[in-house]
Amino acid sequence: MQTGRAIAAFLAPAAVFALCRIAGAAAPPSAHAPRRCAVSQCYDIHHLMCTGHPCGAGLPACGPHVTCDTTGRHCPCVAPPTLTPTPTPTPTPLPPQCSNRPCSGNCTIHPSCTPSPGSACPQFVILGQCQSDAAGQCACLPVQPPTPTPTTPSRNPSAPVVTSFTCNGAAQCTMSFGESFAVQLSFTDANGNAKTWLMTARRDDGVTSEVGHGSFRTPTGGATVPLQFAPFECPQGSCRQTSYVFSLVVTDTTGLNSAPADITVTVRASAP
Numbered sequence: 001m002q003t004g005r006a007i008a009a010f011l012a013p014a015a016v017f018a019l020c021r022i023a024g025a026a027a028p029p030s031a032h033a034p035r036r037c038a039v040s041q042c043y044d045i046h047h048l049m050c051t052g053h054p055c056g057a058g059l060p061a062c063g064p065h066v067t068c069d070t071t072g073r074h075c076p077c078v079a080p081p082t083l084t085p086t087p088t089p090t091p092t093p094l095p096p097q098c099s100n101r102p103c104s105g106n107c108t109i110h111p112s113c114t115p116s117p118g119s120a121c122p123q124f125v126i127l128g129q130c131q132s133d134a135a136g137q138c139a140c141l142p143v144q145p146p147t148p149t150p151t152t153p154s155r156n157p158s159a160p161v162v163t164s165f166t167c168n169g170a171a172q173c174t175m176s177f178g179e180s181f182a183v184q185l186s187f188t189d190a191n192g193n194a195k196t197w198l199m200t201a202r203r204d205d206g207v208t209s210e211v212g213h214g215s216f217r218t219p220t221g222g223a224t225v226p227l228q229f230a231p232f233e234c235p236q237g238s239c240r241q242t243s244y245v246f247s248l249v250v251t252d253t254t255g256l257n258s259a260p261a262d263i264t265v266t267v268r269a270s271a272p
Contacts, residue, residue, distance in 0.1 A: 035072060044066050172265070192221035193219040
């Protein structure tokens, strides 16, 4: 850095002026009128030219072999850089369910649940279809399982059999508020005509509600269905430990039901 300043000092004023003109700059101020730039410009002491990059307090330092000409001796002062704020993107809100025309498409239903004092409600959704309701409004209505088609019973009719029904991979599971959990069901049907399944939850105070159902496009001889349940919630802020018995029944096209299969789901008490 000292060598660079010495070279610049021995250059004749005319030479310095010529270099600044080559760099697209005006002539430096006279020696008897020293000043200090509010925003300076970097000066390359090897190539003897102004780089055009602003420098000074609060700005990035000049690179190697480049000095900040704070007095405007070789390079003219520059205007402070203008910072353009980056606009914050605004998310586009999703349209309400069943707002499209014509009235059609899939939707989800959050069944109502009235918790008893200190108990919780499971968070689940049921698949629905956008249809016109009794008032003629486009609404999300539950998808009704198809009515079983009467068939001639075989010589050895048999109902579906639930082979596995688990919560987080076990016959019972325990979680805290805010934890989601996985339920998986498997079944077989010797006649190959299983069509629908229904899952209910009975709370330890006797309140029972439907928590899931499904149907298969074509009758089947067996399937495995994984389900993901949202976390339990405690609107009151303080809830007791609550237990549920989830029951599963699989039905075939003739109306024969499997024997119910149960799992126990327990939610720990929330902190007061």
